[in-house]
Protein backbone atom coordinates (compact mmCIF):
# COMPACT_ATOMS: atom_id res chain seq x y z
CA UNK A 460 0.00 0.00 0.00
CA UNK A 461 1.39 3.41 -0.95
CA UNK A 462 2.13 5.79 1.91
CA UNK A 463 0.84 9.29 1.30
CA UNK A 464 2.81 12.24 2.59
CA UNK A 465 -0.09 13.63 4.64
CA UNK A 466 -3.23 12.45 6.42
CA UNK A 467 -6.63 13.60 5.22
CA UNK A 468 -8.68 15.01 8.06
CA UNK A 469 -12.40 14.32 7.86
CA UNK A 470 -15.29 16.28 9.26
CA UNK A 471 -16.53 14.82 12.55
CA UNK A 472 -19.08 12.06 11.95
CA UNK A 473 -17.68 10.99 8.56
CA UNK A 474 -17.25 7.23 8.58
CA UNK A 475 -14.09 5.65 7.24
CA UNK A 476 -14.80 2.16 8.46
CA UNK A 477 -15.67 0.45 5.16
CA UNK A 478 -14.21 2.81 2.52
CA UNK A 479 -17.16 2.19 0.19
CA UNK A 480 -20.22 4.17 -0.93
CA UNK A 481 -20.14 7.96 -0.87
CA UNK A 482 -16.70 7.91 0.74
CA UNK A 483 -15.18 7.00 -2.63
CA UNK A 484 -16.60 10.09 -4.34
CA UNK A 485 -16.27 12.63 -1.48
CA UNK A 486 -13.53 15.19 -1.85
CA UNK A 487 -10.99 15.52 0.95
CA UNK A 488 -11.40 18.62 3.08
CA UNK A 489 -8.38 20.49 4.40
CA UNK A 490 -8.80 21.47 8.05
CA UNK A 491 -6.12 23.22 10.08
CA UNK A 492 -6.00 21.33 13.37
CA UNK A 493 -3.22 21.44 15.94
CA UNK A 494 -1.39 18.10 16.22
CA UNK A 495 -1.07 16.71 19.77
CA UNK A 496 2.74 16.88 19.61
CA UNK A 497 2.75 20.66 19.04
CA UNK A 498 0.12 21.00 21.73
CA UNK A 499 2.31 19.38 24.40
CA UNK A 500 5.73 20.84 23.52
CA UNK A 501 6.43 23.37 26.27
CA UNK A 502 8.98 25.09 24.02
CA UNK A 503 6.09 25.75 21.61
CA UNK A 504 7.70 24.10 18.58
CA UNK A 505 5.81 23.70 15.30
CA UNK A 506 6.85 20.06 15.05
CA UNK A 507 4.49 19.30 12.17
CA UNK A 508 6.12 22.03 10.08
CA UNK A 509 9.76 21.13 10.70
CA UNK A 510 9.10 17.41 10.29
CA UNK A 511 7.52 18.14 6.91
CA UNK A 512 10.73 19.87 5.72
CA UNK A 513 12.78 17.01 7.16
CA UNK A 514 10.59 14.46 5.34
CA UNK A 515 11.52 16.21 2.11
CA UNK A 516 15.21 15.97 3.01
CA UNK A 517 15.43 19.77 3.37
CA UNK A 518 17.21 19.71 6.73
CA UNK A 519 18.29 23.32 6.76
CA UNK A 520 14.70 24.53 6.21
CA UNK A 521 13.57 22.10 8.93
CA UNK A 522 16.15 23.52 11.33
CA UNK A 523 15.21 27.12 10.47
CA UNK A 524 11.59 26.32 11.24
CA UNK A 525 12.60 24.65 14.51
CA UNK A 526 14.68 27.56 15.76
CA UNK A 527 11.84 30.02 15.29
CA UNK A 528 10.72 28.65 18.66
CA UNK A 529 13.62 26.77 20.21
CA UNK A 530 17.22 28.02 20.09
CA UNK A 531 18.79 24.75 21.26
CA UNK A 532 17.57 21.74 19.22
CA UNK A 533 20.75 19.67 19.69
CA UNK A 534 20.40 20.04 23.47
CA UNK A 535 16.65 19.48 23.49
CA UNK A 536 16.92 16.43 21.24
CA UNK A 537 19.06 14.94 24.02
CA UNK A 538 17.61 16.07 27.33
CA UNK A 539 13.94 16.83 26.73
CA UNK A 540 11.64 14.16 28.19
CA UNK A 541 9.71 14.47 24.91
CA UNK A 542 6.08 14.70 26.04
CA UNK A 543 5.38 15.31 22.32
CA UNK A 544 5.99 11.61 21.73
CA UNK A 545 3.66 10.51 24.53
CA UNK A 546 0.96 12.53 22.78
CA UNK A 547 1.90 11.50 19.21
CA UNK A 548 -1.07 10.01 17.28
CA UNK A 549 1.19 7.42 15.66
CA UNK A 550 1.58 5.84 19.11
CA UNK A 551 -1.97 4.51 18.70
CA UNK A 552 -1.10 2.87 15.36
CA UNK A 553 2.25 1.27 16.18
CA UNK A 554 4.85 3.47 17.97
CA UNK A 555 5.21 7.24 18.37
CA UNK A 556 7.48 9.10 15.94
CA UNK A 557 10.88 9.54 17.56
CA UNK A 558 10.57 13.33 17.34
CA UNK A 559 13.44 14.02 19.73
CA UNK A 560 15.93 11.94 17.71
CA UNK A 561 15.08 13.80 14.48
CA UNK A 562 15.35 17.09 16.39
CA UNK A 563 18.78 16.01 17.66
CA UNK A 564 19.86 15.03 14.13
CA UNK A 565 18.87 18.49 12.83
CA UNK A 566 20.56 20.21 15.78
CA UNK A 567 23.79 18.29 15.17
CA UNK A 568 23.65 19.01 11.41
CA UNK A 569 23.38 22.74 12.19
CA UNK A 570 26.43 22.62 14.46
CA UNK A 571 28.38 20.61 11.89
CA UNK A 572 27.60 23.03 9.07
CA UNK A 573 27.56 26.27 11.10
CA UNK A 574 23.96 27.22 10.21
CA UNK A 575 22.75 30.51 11.71
CA UNK A 576 19.14 31.48 12.41
CA UNK A 577 17.55 33.58 9.63
CA UNK A 578 15.79 36.64 10.96
CA UNK A 579 15.47 40.32 10.25
CA UNK A 580 14.97 42.78 13.07
CA UNK A 581 15.49 46.50 13.20
CA UNK A 582 16.90 47.80 16.45
CA UNK A 583 14.29 49.01 18.94
CA UNK A 584 16.91 50.96 20.93
CA UNK A 585 15.81 49.12 24.10
CA UNK A 586 18.24 47.29 26.35
CA UNK A 587 17.08 44.28 28.38
CA UNK A 588 18.99 42.67 31.25
CA UNK A 589 18.67 38.91 31.66
CA UNK A 590 19.79 37.53 35.02
CA UNK A 591 20.98 33.92 34.80
CA UNK A 592 22.44 32.11 31.77
CA UNK A 593 20.49 28.86 32.18
CA UNK A 594 18.12 27.63 29.47
CA UNK A 595 15.43 30.12 30.41
CA UNK A 596 17.74 33.16 30.37
CA UNK A 597 19.47 32.04 27.16
CA UNK A 598 16.14 31.45 25.44
CA UNK A 599 14.84 34.87 26.51
CA UNK A 600 18.06 36.52 25.27
CA UNK A 601 17.78 34.72 21.92
CA UNK A 602 14.13 35.65 21.35
CA UNK A 603 14.60 39.26 22.51
CA UNK A 604 17.48 39.57 20.01
CA UNK A 605 15.26 38.22 17.23
CA UNK A 606 12.79 40.95 18.19
CA UNK A 607 15.40 43.71 17.81
CA UNK A 608 16.32 44.38 21.45
CA UNK A 609 19.84 44.66 22.80
CA UNK A 610 20.48 42.04 25.50
CA UNK A 611 23.03 41.65 28.27
CA UNK A 612 23.12 38.57 30.51
CA UNK A 613 24.54 38.70 34.03
CA UNK A 614 25.55 35.20 35.14
CA UNK A 615 26.80 34.48 38.67
CA UNK A 616 28.77 31.39 37.67
CA UNK A 617 32.02 30.95 35.73
CA UNK A 618 30.28 29.42 32.67
CA UNK A 619 26.93 29.77 30.93
CA UNK A 620 24.40 26.93 30.75
CA UNK A 621 22.91 26.72 34.27
CA UNK A 622 21.75 23.22 35.22
CA UNK A 623 22.33 22.05 31.63
CA UNK A 624 26.04 22.26 32.54
CA UNK A 625 26.15 22.01 36.33
CA UNK A 626 23.40 19.40 36.71
CA UNK A 627 22.93 17.24 33.62
CA UNK A 628 26.06 15.06 33.29
CA UNK A 629 28.22 14.88 30.16
CA UNK A 630 27.18 11.30 29.38
CA UNK A 631 23.70 12.69 28.56
CA UNK A 632 24.76 16.08 27.16
CA UNK A 633 28.29 16.36 25.71
CA UNK A 634 29.74 19.79 26.44
CA UNK A 635 30.80 20.55 22.86
CA UNK A 636 27.09 20.36 21.92
CA UNK A 637 26.05 22.66 24.75
CA UNK A 638 28.92 25.08 24.08
CA UNK A 639 28.12 25.16 20.34
CA UNK A 640 24.49 26.10 20.90
CA UNK A 641 25.33 28.74 23.53
CA UNK A 642 28.01 30.25 21.27
CA UNK A 643 25.49 30.59 18.44
CA UNK A 644 23.29 32.74 20.72
CA UNK A 645 26.28 34.88 21.73
CA UNK A 646 27.22 35.28 18.05
CA UNK A 647 23.82 36.89 17.47
CA UNK A 648 25.07 39.81 19.55
CA UNK A 649 24.12 38.86 23.11
CA UNK A 650 26.63 40.04 25.74
CA UNK A 651 27.28 37.57 28.57
CA UNK A 652 28.99 38.82 31.73
CA UNK A 653 30.17 35.84 33.75
CA UNK A 654 30.94 35.86 37.50
CA UNK A 655 28.41 38.69 37.82
CA UNK A 656 25.90 38.02 40.54
CA UNK A 657 22.78 40.20 40.56
CA UNK A 658 22.02 41.59 43.98
CA UNK A 659 20.25 44.91 43.48
CA UNK A 660 17.34 44.99 41.04
CA UNK A 661 16.37 48.64 41.59
CA UNK A 662 19.95 49.65 40.82
CA UNK A 663 19.93 47.95 37.40
CA UNK A 664 16.76 49.80 36.45
CA UNK A 665 17.63 53.21 37.88
CA UNK A 666 21.44 53.44 37.66
CA UNK A 667 22.36 51.01 34.85
CA UNK A 668 19.46 52.14 32.67
CA UNK A 669 18.02 48.80 31.59
CA UNK A 670 14.51 49.12 30.13
CA UNK A 671 13.30 45.72 31.37
CA UNK A 672 14.71 42.80 33.34
CA UNK A 673 14.11 39.05 33.01
CA UNK A 674 15.21 37.00 36.04
CA UNK A 675 15.82 33.26 35.64
CA UNK A 676 18.16 32.24 38.45
CA UNK A 677 16.88 28.68 38.78
CA UNK A 678 16.73 26.67 42.02
CA UNK A 679 20.17 25.96 43.45
CA UNK A 680 19.82 25.68 47.23
CA UNK A 681 19.99 22.00 48.21
CA UNK A 682 17.19 20.85 50.50
CA UNK A 683 18.39 19.24 53.74
CA UNK A 684 16.86 16.70 56.10
CA UNK A 685 17.46 16.01 59.78
CA UNK A 686 18.64 12.47 60.40
CA UNK A 687 19.74 11.51 63.91
CA UNK A 688 23.42 10.68 63.58
CA UNK A 689 26.05 9.33 65.89
CA UNK A 690 29.38 10.25 64.30
CA UNK A 691 27.99 10.58 60.79
CA UNK A 692 30.37 10.00 57.93
CA UNK A 693 30.62 12.19 54.87
CA UNK A 694 27.35 13.92 53.88
CA UNK A 695 27.25 15.80 50.56
CA UNK A 696 24.52 17.25 48.40
CA UNK A 697 23.94 16.10 44.84
CA UNK A 698 23.97 19.52 43.18
CA UNK A 699 27.39 20.35 44.72
CA UNK A 700 28.86 16.98 43.69
CA UNK A 701 27.73 17.43 40.08
CA UNK A 702 28.86 21.05 40.08
CA UNK A 703 32.35 20.22 41.42
CA UNK A 704 32.85 17.61 38.72
CA UNK A 705 31.96 20.18 36.07
CA UNK A 706 34.13 22.99 37.39
CA UNK A 707 37.10 20.64 37.60
CA UNK A 708 37.41 21.12 41.36
CA UNK A 709 39.02 18.26 43.32
CA UNK A 710 36.97 15.13 42.50
CA UNK A 711 34.71 14.41 45.48
CA UNK A 712 36.07 11.70 47.80
CA UNK A 713 33.18 9.26 47.87
CA UNK A 714 34.77 6.09 49.24
CA UNK A 715 33.82 2.59 48.11
CA UNK A 716 30.07 2.63 48.90
CA UNK A 717 27.64 5.51 48.40
CA UNK A 718 24.01 6.00 49.35
CA UNK A 719 22.06 8.58 47.35
CA UNK A 720 18.90 9.72 49.14
CA UNK A 721 16.02 10.69 46.83
CA UNK A 722 14.06 9.46 43.81
CA UNK A 723 14.25 12.25 41.23
CA UNK A 724 16.36 12.75 38.11
CA UNK A 725 19.14 14.31 40.20
CA UNK A 726 19.35 11.14 42.36
CA UNK A 727 19.64 8.97 39.23
CA UNK A 728 22.30 11.26 37.70
CA UNK A 729 24.45 11.48 40.81
CA UNK A 730 24.31 7.70 41.42
CA UNK A 731 25.28 7.03 37.78
CA UNK A 732 28.06 9.61 38.10
CA UNK A 733 29.33 7.90 41.28
CA UNK A 734 29.59 4.62 39.33
CA UNK A 735 31.66 6.39 36.67
CA UNK A 736 33.93 7.82 39.38
CA UNK A 737 34.81 4.26 40.42
CA UNK A 738 32.48 3.65 43.37
CA UNK A 739 31.90 -0.12 43.87
CA UNK A 740 28.41 0.15 45.32
CA UNK A 741 26.11 3.01 44.36
CA UNK A 742 22.76 2.66 46.10
CA UNK A 743 19.65 4.83 45.97
CA UNK A 744 17.33 4.92 48.97
CA UNK A 745 13.86 6.25 48.18
CA UNK A 746 10.79 6.30 50.42
CA UNK A 747 8.20 5.45 47.77
CA UNK A 748 7.98 2.75 45.10
CA UNK A 749 9.11 2.92 41.48
CA UNK A 750 5.55 3.83 40.46
CA UNK A 751 5.58 7.05 42.50
CA UNK A 752 9.18 8.19 41.91
CA UNK A 753 9.59 11.66 40.32
CA UNK A 754 12.35 10.36 37.99
CA UNK A 755 11.28 8.95 34.63
CA UNK A 756 11.20 5.19 34.37
CA UNK A 757 13.93 5.08 31.71
CA UNK A 758 16.26 6.98 34.06
CA UNK A 759 15.88 4.29 36.74
CA UNK A 760 16.31 1.58 34.09
CA UNK A 761 19.51 3.14 32.74
CA UNK A 762 20.85 3.55 36.31
CA UNK A 763 20.08 -0.10 37.11
CA UNK A 764 21.73 -1.25 33.87
CA UNK A 765 24.89 0.50 35.07
CA UNK A 766 24.79 -1.37 38.38
CA UNK A 767 23.02 1.17 40.62
CA UNK A 768 21.00 -0.66 43.28
CA UNK A 769 17.71 1.04 44.15
CA UNK A 770 16.19 0.37 47.59
CA UNK A 771 12.56 1.33 47.08
CA UNK A 772 10.21 2.06 50.00
CA UNK A 773 12.94 2.88 52.51
CA UNK A 774 13.75 5.93 54.68
CA UNK A 775 16.96 6.57 56.56
CA UNK A 776 16.22 6.65 60.30
CA UNK A 777 19.69 6.84 61.80
CA UNK A 778 23.36 7.01 60.89
CA UNK A 779 26.10 5.50 62.97
CA UNK A 780 29.42 6.13 61.21
CA UNK A 781 29.11 3.91 58.11
CA UNK A 782 25.98 2.05 59.26
CA UNK A 783 22.64 3.35 58.03
CA UNK A 784 19.45 2.14 59.71
CA UNK A 785 16.62 2.27 57.19
CA UNK A 786 12.93 1.71 57.85
CA UNK A 787 10.74 -0.14 55.36
CA UNK A 788 7.76 1.88 54.17
CA UNK A 789 4.46 0.98 52.58
CA UNK A 790 2.17 3.07 50.40
CA UNK A 791 -1.26 3.82 51.91
CA UNK A 792 -4.48 4.19 49.92
CA UNK A 793 -3.83 7.93 49.44
CA UNK A 794 -0.48 7.11 47.83
CA UNK A 795 1.56 8.31 50.83
CA UNK A 796 4.50 6.35 52.27
CA UNK A 797 3.85 5.07 55.82
CA UNK A 798 6.35 3.53 58.27
CA UNK A 799 6.08 -0.21 58.96
CA UNK A 800 8.27 -0.50 62.09
CA UNK A 801 10.58 -2.93 60.24
CA UNK A 802 14.23 -1.94 59.99
CA UNK A 803 17.32 -2.95 57.99
CA UNK A 804 20.94 -1.88 57.95
CA UNK A 805 23.01 -0.69 54.98
CA UNK A 806 26.72 0.11 54.93
CA UNK A 807 28.08 3.19 53.10
CA UNK A 808 31.03 5.59 53.30
CA UNK A 809 29.18 8.62 51.91
CA UNK A 810 25.62 9.90 51.90
CA UNK A 811 24.59 12.17 49.02
CA UNK A 812 21.35 14.08 49.52
CA UNK A 813 19.28 14.47 46.37
CA UNK A 814 16.09 15.87 47.88
CA UNK A 815 15.51 18.76 45.49
CA UNK A 816 16.51 22.42 45.39
CA UNK A 817 15.01 25.69 46.63
CA UNK A 818 15.24 29.12 45.00
CA UNK A 819 17.58 31.73 46.48
CA UNK A 820 15.38 34.83 46.34
CA UNK A 821 17.26 36.97 48.87
CA UNK A 822 18.13 39.55 46.19
CA UNK A 823 14.41 40.00 45.48
CA UNK A 824 13.32 40.38 49.12
CA UNK A 825 13.47 44.17 49.08
CA UNK A 826 12.02 44.70 45.60
CA UNK A 827 8.61 46.38 45.97
CA UNK A 828 5.69 44.36 44.59
CA UNK A 829 7.53 41.04 44.20
CA UNK A 830 5.56 38.21 45.81
CA UNK A 831 7.41 35.15 47.02
CA UNK A 832 5.33 32.04 47.75
CA UNK A 833 5.70 30.06 50.97
CA UNK A 834 7.80 27.44 49.13
CA UNK A 835 10.17 30.15 47.87
CA UNK A 836 9.08 30.45 44.23
CA UNK A 837 8.30 33.86 42.73
CA UNK A 838 4.78 34.71 41.61
CA UNK A 839 4.29 35.95 38.03
CA UNK A 840 1.13 36.95 36.15
CA UNK A 841 -0.10 35.55 32.81
CA UNK A 842 2.47 37.80 31.06
CA UNK A 843 5.39 36.41 33.14
CA UNK A 844 5.70 39.76 34.94
CA UNK A 845 6.27 39.93 38.71
CA UNK A 846 4.52 42.54 40.89
CA UNK A 847 7.33 45.01 40.01
CA UNK A 848 6.63 46.80 36.73
CA UNK A 849 9.13 45.72 34.03
CA UNK A 850 10.56 42.84 36.08
CA UNK A 851 9.75 39.48 34.50
CA UNK A 852 10.69 35.99 35.74
CA UNK A 853 10.67 32.39 34.49
CA UNK A 854 12.20 28.92 34.59
CA UNK A 855 12.68 26.93 37.81
CA UNK A 856 12.23 29.99 40.03
CA UNK A 857 8.51 30.41 39.18
CA UNK A 858 5.73 27.93 39.98
CA UNK A 859 5.85 25.29 37.21
CA UNK A 860 7.31 21.97 36.17
CA UNK A 861 11.12 22.07 36.36
CA UNK A 862 12.51 20.98 33.00
CA UNK A 863 14.79 22.48 30.38
CA UNK A 864 11.87 22.47 27.92
CA UNK A 865 9.61 24.47 30.23
CA UNK A 866 12.49 26.86 30.98
CA UNK A 867 13.11 27.41 27.24
CA UNK A 868 9.38 27.95 26.70
CA UNK A 869 9.27 30.48 29.55
CA UNK A 870 12.18 32.35 27.97
CA UNK A 871 10.28 32.66 24.69
CA UNK A 872 7.00 33.63 26.35
CA UNK A 873 8.76 36.21 28.52
CA UNK A 874 10.57 37.69 25.50
CA UNK A 875 7.29 38.16 23.62
CA UNK A 876 5.68 39.76 26.66
CA UNK A 877 8.68 41.99 27.37
CA UNK A 878 8.67 43.10 23.73
CA UNK A 879 4.97 43.98 23.92
CA UNK A 880 5.41 45.73 27.28
CA UNK A 881 8.32 47.81 25.92
CA UNK A 882 6.12 48.82 22.98
CA UNK A 883 3.33 49.82 25.36
CA UNK A 884 1.02 47.00 24.31
CA UNK A 885 0.10 43.53 25.52
CA UNK A 886 1.05 40.13 24.06
CA UNK A 887 -2.01 37.98 23.56
CA UNK A 888 -1.28 34.78 21.62
CA UNK A 889 -3.74 33.64 18.96
CA UNK A 890 -6.26 31.04 20.07
CA UNK A 891 -5.19 27.47 19.38
CA UNK A 892 -6.96 25.48 16.66
CA UNK A 893 -8.99 22.40 17.52
CA UNK A 894 -6.86 19.37 18.40
CA UNK A 895 -6.26 16.75 15.67
CA UNK A 896 -7.14 13.73 17.79
CA UNK A 897 -6.45 10.22 16.57
CA UNK A 898 -10.18 9.51 16.10
CA UNK A 899 -10.39 12.41 13.65
CA UNK A 900 -7.64 11.09 11.38
CA UNK A 901 -8.01 8.86 8.38
CA UNK A 902 -5.19 6.38 8.84
CA UNK A 903 -6.23 3.35 6.81
CA UNK A 904 -3.58 3.91 4.16
CA UNK A 905 -0.58 3.86 6.51
CA UNK A 906 1.85 0.99 6.46
CA UNK A 907 3.51 -0.41 9.56
CA UNK A 908 6.84 1.34 10.01
CA UNK A 909 8.61 0.37 13.23
CA UNK A 910 10.24 3.19 15.16
CA UNK A 911 13.99 3.62 14.64
CA UNK A 912 16.01 2.88 17.77
CA UNK A 913 18.97 5.08 18.71
CA UNK A 914 22.19 3.13 19.35
CA UNK A 915 23.42 2.81 22.96
CA UNK A 916 26.94 2.64 24.34
CA UNK A 917 27.80 -0.75 25.85
CA UNK A 918 27.40 -1.07 29.61
CA UNK A 919 31.08 -1.60 30.37
CA UNK A 920 31.99 1.74 28.77
CA UNK A 921 29.01 3.39 30.43
CA UNK A 922 30.30 2.34 33.85
CA UNK A 923 33.81 3.57 33.28
CA UNK A 924 33.57 6.71 31.12
CA UNK A 925 31.55 9.88 30.65
CA UNK A 926 31.08 9.12 26.90
CA UNK A 927 27.61 9.85 25.59
CA UNK A 928 25.27 6.91 26.30
CA UNK A 929 22.64 7.41 23.59
CA UNK A 930 23.89 7.65 20.00
CA UNK A 931 22.49 9.63 17.07
CA UNK A 932 20.50 8.55 14.03
CA UNK A 933 22.28 8.60 10.69
CA UNK A 934 20.70 10.51 7.81
CA UNK A 935 18.78 7.52 6.40
CA UNK A 936 17.28 6.68 9.76
CA UNK A 937 16.42 10.32 10.51
CA UNK A 938 14.67 10.61 7.14
CA UNK A 939 12.79 7.36 7.69
CA UNK A 940 11.73 8.51 11.14
CA UNK A 941 10.55 11.92 9.88
CA UNK A 942 8.46 10.15 7.22
CA UNK A 943 6.67 8.12 9.88
CA UNK A 944 4.79 11.31 10.83
CA UNK A 945 1.08 10.95 10.00
CA UNK A 946 0.57 14.60 9.15
Ligand SMILES: Cc1cc2nc3c(=O)[nH]c(=O)nc-3n(C[C@H](O)[C@H](O)[C@H](O)COP(=O)(O)OP(=O)(O)OC[C@H]3O[C@@H](n4cnc5c(N)ncnc54)[C@H](O)[C@@H]3O)c2cc1C
Pocket residue numbers: 538539540590591592593594595596613614615616619620621622623626627628655656657658675676677678698701724725728822853854855856860861862863864866
Ligand atom coordinates in the same frame (compact mmCIF):
# COMPACT_ATOMS: atom_id res chain seq x y z
C1 LIG B 1 20.93 16.80 37.95
C2 LIG B 1 19.84 17.40 37.14
C3 LIG B 1 19.44 16.76 35.97
C4 LIG B 1 18.42 17.30 35.19
N1 LIG B 1 18.09 16.66 34.05
C5 LIG B 1 17.13 17.19 33.25
C6 LIG B 1 16.82 16.58 32.01
O1 LIG B 1 17.37 15.57 31.61
N2 LIG B 1 15.87 17.16 31.25
C7 LIG B 1 15.22 18.29 31.63
O2 LIG B 1 14.37 18.79 30.87
N3 LIG B 1 15.50 18.90 32.80
C8 LIG B 1 16.44 18.38 33.62
N4 LIG B 1 16.75 19.00 34.80
C9 LIG B 1 16.04 20.24 35.18
C10 LIG B 1 16.59 21.43 34.39
O3 LIG B 1 17.99 21.39 34.36
C11 LIG B 1 16.08 22.75 34.96
O4 LIG B 1 14.67 22.69 35.03
C12 LIG B 1 16.49 23.94 34.09
O5 LIG B 1 17.89 24.00 33.93
C13 LIG B 1 15.99 25.25 34.71
O6 LIG B 1 16.44 26.31 33.93
P1 LIG B 1 16.58 27.80 34.52
O7 LIG B 1 17.12 28.62 33.39
O8 LIG B 1 15.32 28.20 35.17
O9 LIG B 1 17.64 27.69 35.69
P2 LIG B 1 19.11 27.13 35.75
O10 LIG B 1 19.38 26.15 34.70
O11 LIG B 1 19.28 26.70 37.15
O12 LIG B 1 20.01 28.42 35.46
C14 LIG B 1 20.00 29.52 36.33
C15 LIG B 1 21.30 30.31 36.15
O13 LIG B 1 21.21 31.49 36.96
C16 LIG B 1 22.48 31.71 37.60
N5 LIG B 1 22.25 32.51 38.82
C17 LIG B 1 21.74 32.12 40.00
N6 LIG B 1 21.65 33.19 40.84
C18 LIG B 1 22.10 34.27 40.17
C19 LIG B 1 22.23 35.66 40.49
N7 LIG B 1 21.85 36.15 41.67
N8 LIG B 1 22.77 36.47 39.55
C20 LIG B 1 23.14 36.00 38.32
N9 LIG B 1 23.02 34.69 37.97
C21 LIG B 1 22.48 33.84 38.88
C22 LIG B 1 22.97 30.30 37.88
O14 LIG B 1 24.37 30.29 38.07
C23 LIG B 1 22.54 29.56 36.62
O15 LIG B 1 23.52 29.61 35.61
C24 LIG B 1 17.77 18.49 35.60
C25 LIG B 1 18.16 19.13 36.78
C26 LIG B 1 19.19 18.59 37.54
C27 LIG B 1 19.59 19.29 38.80
Ligand code: SF4
Pocket residue numbers: 499500501502503504506529535536539540541542543544558559562864
Ligand atom coordinates in the same frame (compact mmCIF):
# COMPACT_ATOMS: atom_id res chain seq x y z
S1 SF4 C 1 11.44 20.15 22.78
FE1 SF4 C 1 10.76 18.20 23.66
S2 SF4 C 1 8.53 18.25 23.52
FE2 SF4 C 1 9.33 19.83 22.10
S3 SF4 C 1 9.58 18.76 20.11
FE3 SF4 C 1 11.55 18.60 21.16
S4 SF4 C 1 11.46 16.60 22.18
FE4 SF4 C 1 9.34 17.16 21.69
